[in-house]
Structure formats: structure tokens, C-alpha cells
Amino acid sequence: MDTHRVLLDGSRLVVESCVRAGANVYVGYPITPASLIFSYASRRFPIALPAPDEITALQWMAGLSAAGYLPVTATSFPGFALMVESINMAYMMELPMLIILVQRLGPSTGTATAGAQGDLLLLDGLISGGYPLPVLCISDLKDCWLLPPVALRAAVEMRTPVVLLSSKEMVMTQASFDLSQLPEIEPVRQAFYHGPGPYRPYDPGDGLVPPFLPVGSDHDVVRLNASTHDRSGLLQHTSEEAMANTRRLGEKVEALTPVLYHLDEQEGARTLVVSYDITSGAAREAVKMLRAQGVPVSLLLARTLLPVPAIYYEVIDRYSRVVIAEENAQGQFARLLFGRRIPPNIRLVGAVGRMVRPEEIAREVLAP
Amino acid sequence: MSIFLTQPELPFCKGCGHHHVVRSTVKALEAIGVRPADVILVTDIGCHGIVDGNFATHTVHGLHGRSVAMAAGIAMGLPPGKKVIVYIGDGGATIGLQHILEAARMNVDLTVVVHNNMLYGMTGGQPSSLTPRGFRTAITPDGSPLPHHDLCRLVYEAGASYVARVLGVGDFSEVLRQAMEIEGFALVEVLELCTSYGVKWNPGLRLKALAEETGYTLGVWTRSPRPVFRLRAGAEEPLGPRGAGLLDLPPVEVRFSSLLEGRWALILSGSAGEGVQQAAEILARAAMAAGLHVTKKGSYPVTVGVGFSTAEVILSRSPIFYHGVHEPDAVVITSMDGLRNQQGRIREMQRGILWLDASLPVPETGAEVRIRDFRGHAGARYAALYALWMVLQETGILPPEALLEAVQGTPLADRIPRERFAPRGS
Incomplete structure (x- = not known):
């Protein structure tokens, strides 16, 4: 084209x-x-x-x-x-x-x-x-x-x-x-339950996600519940079945959330620049500038933020210095990764009220 | 046992009016002749909300006060023929009043049954906005000092198709049947006395006498049919995208060239309503027509029509990853609003060129200052576009004709005073 x-x-x-x-x-x-x-x-x-x-x-x-x-x-x-x-x-x-x-x-x-x-x-x-x-x-x-x-x-x-x-x-x-x-987009198709009744809206079978049936369906009645509930969708206090159902909500997200990121590792690089959202642009620009100066540096742009993909830790562990850049005062992604005790080899670059500049990221990469 | 129930024993206190609501609901549904799968019962938080398991219909148990909004989403999405019923208490109706009024205004096809026992029965008996003046509750032992909302009247005024208030004793299935059969928004307020807290704090009080004393008028109020809010006439109606594809934008063809090697950033700042953003966008298209990469962003106060309007445009030979502008190459100011907005940046400039309208005071700056008569020459409405045209004339960043060409296809094409945009010296 x-x-x-x-x-x-x-x-x-x-x-x-x-x-x-x-x-x-x-x-x-x-x-x-x-x-x-x-x-x-x-x-x-x-x-x-x-x-x-x-x-x-x-x-x-x-x-x-x-x-x-x-x-x-x-x-x-x-x-x-x-x-x-x-x-x-x-x-x-x-x-x-x-x-x-x-x-x-x-x-x-x-x-x-x-x-x-x-x-x-x-x-x-x-x-x-x-x-x-x-x-x-x-x-x-x-x-x-x-x-x-x-x-x-x-x-x-x-x-x-x-x-x-x-x-x-x-x-x-x-x-x-x-x-x-831009590639073509494959439409998402919603598959609805058409198995035998009674339909149990929170019964995942052997998997983690129960099949879906809309309310108002002629096929079977559906029970949805925002309170603690069993596999049938009926209110429970803290029954074993209900608590297992609640745990499953987290387990399915941990297991099935797609892991998406951009990783551009350069041979010989000892520093990794990490960013996400709008600061990704400044991070790309900084890496481009540094490489043009002959400074080897790698880049990780996170697209999946939560749940934090384990691969991010694997990548970060390969570098002696990691510069995390984001447009806030706290280093929120850094805190997400490491809590409030940020390891000394993790450097933060932040800004409030304006975008983080590529030069600021490059400076942190080059800092002694 | 009714086909609408899974078990006949209800989970309510002995003597509670909620029993009558459920029995009357079931009787009404039987009279209408629908199947359990045609009924969606949406319950709120409150004692009434624990009844889900007793109903053999679809059941949805949501948040406190939000049941009507969620039910509205369900009802507007379903084809006609399904009966969406909401059970809500007076507490839920208080916190979610906006949702009830909105659903009534829209005339969404659902029936709201308000279990009004005039206090929060699940949390110890606190007053709601439907608690009448003088009614004693756990935290108003001397009687509630405020009058209650007349919910029926509010909802009727908001546009409900059917509104009724009944005493929650005996069989009121006929009222519920009417409410459910009407296509559109219906609300039935059922007056009750909470056997745990209402009776405890108001010993000897009779429900009927209370209703009469406090102005809780019983009755049915209807209005002539009006359109029901429904997303589709039937489930078979297709749900395809509407309108033209958002990406059917005409491509910008490369018809000019630029000598720009690297990156060039311009700030254009003037007054709202004087075409600043439009001029910057035209510059961006002109640069694209000269084969460059561009970004353009706008900045203005939240009150879009007054004050400053500032645009940042970056032109670059290579792709632009970072579109912030720290040290601009050019700053163009066409009005006092623009000057005030950019004065900090202008003061800090150590390089680059500042183009300034001749009507403005010259600020302190390390930039080269060029004073030009943008407003006097082109008028306020075209000062920004004219200023950019001048900048291109003087810098050669882009051919000025590219700017005029880019005006084509904008609403300015037929209105722009072309004679003012003549090449310099002609």
C-alpha cells in the first residue's frame, strides 16, 4: 500500500x-x-x-x-x-x-x-x-x-x-x-453459553473464566452478583465455594492478562531506560541521542502495567543501572516495581506540570 | 409454589412489609403471563436485596443506590417484552435519586418498586430523605426535623409514565401489574413500617395514620404514552459502526520541499477566537506537504473562548518521538494575551527569534526580536496565519506557497484576504 x-x-x-x-x-x-x-x-x-x-x-x-x-x-x-x-x-x-x-x-x-x-x-x-x-x-x-x-x-x-x-x-x-x-483489526467475537442448564454464571469448569450468558437470555436464567457469591451467583457470607470464587477473580487476571512491551536491547549496554505512556517518546529520543554519541543503552517500554509482568524484573536484573522515566513526582512505576525502597542502581527521572525531557533521561544515563 | 419462586419461605423478619411486596410481585407476573426468563429482577442493597435466591427469574444484585442505573442499562439494551424490575429501599432511593430521575426522564422501560420503610433497616435504623418529619429513628430519637421528599411527585415531574403509592399491606398486585404492563418508566412506592426499628422507635404508630399525617398521599398517577428509550427495536437490528470511517482523511501529498535538516520548533501565541490553533494546524499540513514530520498541540485556558491561545508546532526531517518544546527556535506573538502567556518563556530565551506584533511592548529576551505589523496588516482574525506566512517568508523553512495551499480544504479557503498574502516586494 x-x-x-x-x-x-x-x-x-x-x-x-x-x-x-x-x-x-x-x-x-x-x-x-x-x-x-x-x-x-x-x-x-x-x-x-x-x-x-x-x-x-x-x-x-x-x-x-x-x-x-x-x-x-x-x-x-x-x-x-x-x-x-x-x-x-x-x-x-x-x-x-x-x-x-x-x-x-x-x-x-x-x-x-x-x-x-x-x-x-x-x-x-x-x-x-x-x-x-x-x-x-x-x-x-x-x-x-x-x-x-x-x-x-x-x-x-x-x-x-x-x-x-x-x-x-x-x-x-x-x-x-x-x-x-496500520494492520487490519480482527473483531472480537463474544461467545455466549449454549450448554445444558442450569447455567451457573460463575462456574469456570476446568478453566479460570466462566462462560458468559447475557441477562434476559431465553436460554436460561442468569444471576449476577456484586456481593460475595457462590458459583450460581447466590449471596454467601464467606463459604468455601464463595471465597474460592473471589480468589479466582485475581487468579484469572494474573494468568491471562496479555503481556505487551517493547524491548530494544543493545549489545554491550549496561544501562536500561524504562518508561511508559507519554514519556516513552522522550525515552526513545534519549536512547537515540545516546546511541548517536556512541553510548550503548537499552530500552524497555511497558505496555502491560498491571499485573506487573515478571519479565520486567528479568530484563531489569540484566543491567547495572536502570533509569525509569515518568511524568510524576514519586516515580510511581518504580514504586510499583520495588515499593518504597528503591534499589540504589535504579535512577528516577520525573517531572510535574510538563513533559520529561530526553536530555534529562540522557543525563541520568551518563551520570557518574 | 409459583414458577417465579425457588422457595416459598422469604428471608425477611416476621411481619415485615417486604413479604407483601414479593407476593404481590409474583401475583402480578403470573397475571401478566410472562415466563421467568422474561423477567430480570435487579436488587439494591438493603434487606429487600437478599431476596435474589428466592426468585427463579434472572437476578442482578448490585450496589447501594445504583440499581436503577444498572437496570436502565439492561432495559435500554433488551428488546421489548422483557420485564426489568428494580427492588430498592428508601435509602437506595436517597443515595441514587439522580439515577431514578434520569431513568424517568428518559422513560426507560422498567418498573421500580421502592420499599419505603422510612429508615435504613440494615444498619440500625438511620433516617433517609424519605423519612417524614417527626418520625423517630435511632439517631433522631426526638423525631426527624425535616420533611421527606415526595418521591412519587418528583418522579412524575421527571417524566415517568406510571407512578403509584400504596400501603405495603395485603395484596397490591393489581397496581404492580399495571406498572409492569405499561411500556416505559414506572415507579411504585410501597409504604412500610420496619418491624425491627420503625416499630421500636415509634411504638403504637399505625402505617395508615402515619401516611395521612405526614402527607404521604396514596394513589396512581399516569400520563399519556410517550417514546420509550430503547437502543434497538429488536435484537436482530445490526450494530455496525456509524458514519464515515474516522481514518478516511484525505492524504497530504508531498508537493513542496524544505531545506530543514533537523528539528525546528515554533510557538504561536495570541488570543482565543483569533484562529491561532487553525493557523498552527495549517502550518503543520504545509510542513507535511513539504515532506516533513510534524506535531502540533494546543494550550488554552479551560474557558475556550477567552484569554490566550497557544500552539506548539514541531517540524522535523526525522520522526518525532518527543513532542515537547523546551527551547523554541521561533516564538510568534500576535496579541497581548499571547505575550502574557509566553512572557516567562520569552524571558528565558537565549537563542531563536521572537516575532512580535507591532502593537505590543517589547519584552526582555535573549532572542532576536523582529517587530511586524500582523494585526494592522491582516486584521485580528487572520493575524496568526499572516504571522506564520511572514515567518516562512523570512526564514525559508518552508515555501510560503505551501502555507497558502494548505489553507485550501479549510473553512478559511473562501474567506482569507489573499491580497494581503502577496510575496514581499510585489
Whole structure:
């Protein structure tokens, strides 16, 4: 195919990718910097609904997901905060859906039109009880196309809400982009249970994920439950069967979340640069600059953030110095990996209220 | 035993009105003649919500106060003929009032049954917004000081198709049958006295007398049919993408060339409403037409229509991974709003060129300053575009014709004062 160069933003790619991947309902509540996604979705999704608030948005999504739809929303921290209880509900009910979280500068309402990477640790503890929520992260424009189908497929195949993490500059900056590099998207197909009754909505059989049947089905009745429940979906206190069911929620996400990352290792390199989301661009630029100067350096860009893939530790352990770059003050990804006791060979590069600069990453790589 | 039940013994306290709600619901469903698989019972948090296991229908047990919103999602997604019923308490109706009003406004096809026993029975008997004035609860032993919401009236005003208030004693299945048979939003408020806390704190109180004293009017209120909010007329209706593909964008063909070797970053800053973002986007397209990689981002206050508007454009021979601008090569200021917004950056500039409208004071800067009459020459609306055209004239980064060519296809194409954009010296 010939080149097809256009000027576009990531929001446009994300929405088109979701639609082609089979997402069929967008539920939106406007919030900067996720409003572009809402705007495109309202023109392109098979069904787009304006919700009166973010709690309603997530509840409608849960209801629609329960009825067999594949819903998507996008928001930023203030809206996401309102969704948290309902995301826990969808996690417990095992309802597939995609939540795109576009980060902006906090705390609170912060600065709506400034980017940030400040919400990762919130996502790590989002599900009460510490159960893992799958979180994938966009690191460049091409990811805006490639990751939504992965996230939607993961949501359907694991029967769970999935978060696609991004940030303001990632989805709002316009850039020249060659559309001919985009691969076709295979639509996600939802398979519904058609076995013998009675259908038990939380019986995973030999696997980790129970087959799905929408509520309202003529085939059999369905019981969904946000409270502790047994395999039939009936309320339980702490029965053995119910607790095993709750444990399974975490086990399936740990076992089945797709592991996606970009690893570019250079022979002879003793330093690894690690980044994700918007700072991936600065990390790429820094690595390019350093290599041009003859400094060998490797690069790891994380696309799967949660649950943390074990391979990240294996890669990191191969280097005597690791520079982790992200647009926050704490080094949230570093804390996610190592807790509050960051090993001395792990160097952090952060920024607040502006993007991390390639020079700052390069400086840390070269520092004595 | 009814086909709608799995077991006849209900999990409620002896004498609780919730028994009557369940029995009347079952009787109404039997009268309508639907099958259990046609019924979706969505329960909230509260004593009423532990009844799921007794129903042989679809059951959904969600969050406190959110049941109506979740049920609305289910109901709007299902084809006609399914009966979505919500069981909610007065506490759930209080915390989730917005969801109830919204579902009524939309006229979603569901039936909400409010178990109004005027307090939170599961947590010790605290007052809700439906607790009437004078009603004693665990934390208002002298009586609730505030009047209750008239939920039926609120919901009716919001657009509900069918609203009723009944005493939760005996058989009120006929009211529930009517509510369920109406296509659209229906709400039935069932008045009850909590046998554990309502009776304990208000000994001797009779439900009927309480309703009369506190203005809890019994009755049925209906309105003429209006459109029901449903996503699809039937399950067979296809769910394909709508409209043109978002990627059906016309390609930018390379028709010009640029001598730029590396990366060149420009800041354009002026006033909102004066075409700053549009001009920057036109520059970005012009650079693409000259074979360059570009990024463009906008920055403006949350009030989009007033104050500054700033755009950052990067042009580069090689792909741009990082699109932040730390040290710009060019800063172009077309108005006072723009100057104020960029004054910090201008002060720090040690290199590059600052193009400044002639109407503005000259700030301190280490950049080379070039004063030009953008506003006077092109007018406020076109000052930004004209300024970029001047910058291209003076730097040769791109052929200025590429900028004018890029205007084609924008809403400016027919309006731009072309005579002002004449090559210098002509």
C-alpha cells in the first residue's frame, strides 16, 4: 500500500480501533482531556450515549455489558474516581468493558489541560482486597490503534473490566502519521453459553473464566452478583465455594492478562531506560541521542502495567543501572516495581506540570 | 409454589412489609403471563436485596443506590417484552435519586418498586430523605426535623409514565401489574413500617395514620404514552459502526520541499477566537506537504473562548518521538494575551527569534526580536496565519506557497484576504 500521510490525534485512532474491534456502545460524560474521544465516539460508535454523571456511565455500561454489549468509556481522574465502586462491581460481577483513563495534572481537578502520569498507583490498589485489575498503556500513536483490540479481547476473554491508560498529550497532540502502516483489526467475537442448564454464571469448569450468558437470555436464567457469591451467583457470607470464587477473580487476571512491551536491547549496554505512556517518546529520543554519541543503552517500554509482568524484573536484573522515566513526582512505576525502597542502581527521572525531557533521561544515563 | 419462586419461605423478619411486596410481585407476573426468563429482577442493597435466591427469574444484585442505573442499562439494551424490575429501599432511593430521575426522564422501560420503610433497616435504623418529619429513628430519637421528599411527585415531574403509592399491606398486585404492563418508566412506592426499628422507635404508630399525617398521599398517577428509550427495536437490528470511517482523511501529498535538516520548533501565541490553533494546524499540513514530520498541540485556558491561545508546532526531517518544546527556535506573538502567556518563556530565551506584533511592548529576551505589523496588516482574525506566512517568508523553512495551499480544504479557503498574502516586494 502507498503511504497515506495524514494529520491526526490519538483519540481518533483509539475510537476507530475500538469500533473495528467490535466495541458497540460508548457511554460518555465529558471531561478534559478525554472529551475528544467522546466526540469522535459519538460520530462513529454503533451506539453512543451521554450519561448524566460518571457513576451512571459505569452503571449503564455494566447493565449493557450484562445484556451482551461490549461498552467503552473514557474519562480522567475526577470522573474515574466516581467510577471506582462501580468498576469494583463490574469486576465482581465479571462484566467485560473497557475504561480509557486519560491522565491529567492532579491532585483533585488539578489542571485539566496539562498532562501527567499520576494515576498508576491508584490503579494498583483499585480493587478492594488487592485483586489485580488489567491495565494496558499506550506508548505512541501506533499503540492507539493496536492496543484497544487487545484490551477489548482481554475484557471479553477474561470477563472483566480492563483499563487502557493514557494521558493528555498522548491522545490530544496532533501528528503526521502514515495510515498505511496500520494492520487490519480482527473483531472480537463474544461467545455466549449454549450448554445444558442450569447455567451457573460463575462456574469456570476446568478453566479460570466462566462462560458468559447475557441477562434476559431465553436460554436460561442468569444471576449476577456484586456481593460475595457462590458459583450460581447466590449471596454467601464467606463459604468455601464463595471465597474460592473471589480468589479466582485475581487468579484469572494474573494468568491471562496479555503481556505487551517493547524491548530494544543493545549489545554491550549496561544501562536500561524504562518508561511508559507519554514519556516513552522522550525515552526513545534519549536512547537515540545516546546511541548517536556512541553510548550503548537499552530500552524497555511497558505496555502491560498491571499485573506487573515478571519479565520486567528479568530484563531489569540484566543491567547495572536502570533509569525509569515518568511524568510524576514519586516515580510511581518504580514504586510499583520495588515499593518504597528503591534499589540504589535504579535512577528516577520525573517531572510535574510538563513533559520529561530526553536530555534529562540522557543525563541520568551518563551520570557518574 | 409459583414458577417465579425457588422457595416459598422469604428471608425477611416476621411481619415485615417486604413479604407483601414479593407476593404481590409474583401475583402480578403470573397475571401478566410472562415466563421467568422474561423477567430480570435487579436488587439494591438493603434487606429487600437478599431476596435474589428466592426468585427463579434472572437476578442482578448490585450496589447501594445504583440499581436503577444498572437496570436502565439492561432495559435500554433488551428488546421489548422483557420485564426489568428494580427492588430498592428508601435509602437506595436517597443515595441514587439522580439515577431514578434520569431513568424517568428518559422513560426507560422498567418498573421500580421502592420499599419505603422510612429508615435504613440494615444498619440500625438511620433516617433517609424519605423519612417524614417527626418520625423517630435511632439517631433522631426526638423525631426527624425535616420533611421527606415526595418521591412519587418528583418522579412524575421527571417524566415517568406510571407512578403509584400504596400501603405495603395485603395484596397490591393489581397496581404492580399495571406498572409492569405499561411500556416505559414506572415507579411504585410501597409504604412500610420496619418491624425491627420503625416499630421500636415509634411504638403504637399505625402505617395508615402515619401516611395521612405526614402527607404521604396514596394513589396512581399516569400520563399519556410517550417514546420509550430503547437502543434497538429488536435484537436482530445490526450494530455496525456509524458514519464515515474516522481514518478516511484525505492524504497530504508531498508537493513542496524544505531545506530543514533537523528539528525546528515554533510557538504561536495570541488570543482565543483569533484562529491561532487553525493557523498552527495549517502550518503543520504545509510542513507535511513539504515532506516533513510534524506535531502540533494546543494550550488554552479551560474557558475556550477567552484569554490566550497557544500552539506548539514541531517540524522535523526525522520522526518525532518527543513532542515537547523546551527551547523554541521561533516564538510568534500576535496579541497581548499571547505575550502574557509566553512572557516567562520569552524571558528565558537565549537563542531563536521572537516575532512580535507591532502593537505590543517589547519584552526582555535573549532572542532576536523582529517587530511586524500582523494585526494592522491582516486584521485580528487572520493575524496568526499572516504571522506564520511572514515567518516562512523570512526564514525559508518552508515555501510560503505551501502555507497558502494548505489553507485550501479549510473553512478559511473562501474567506482569507489573499491580497494581503502577496510575496514581499510585489
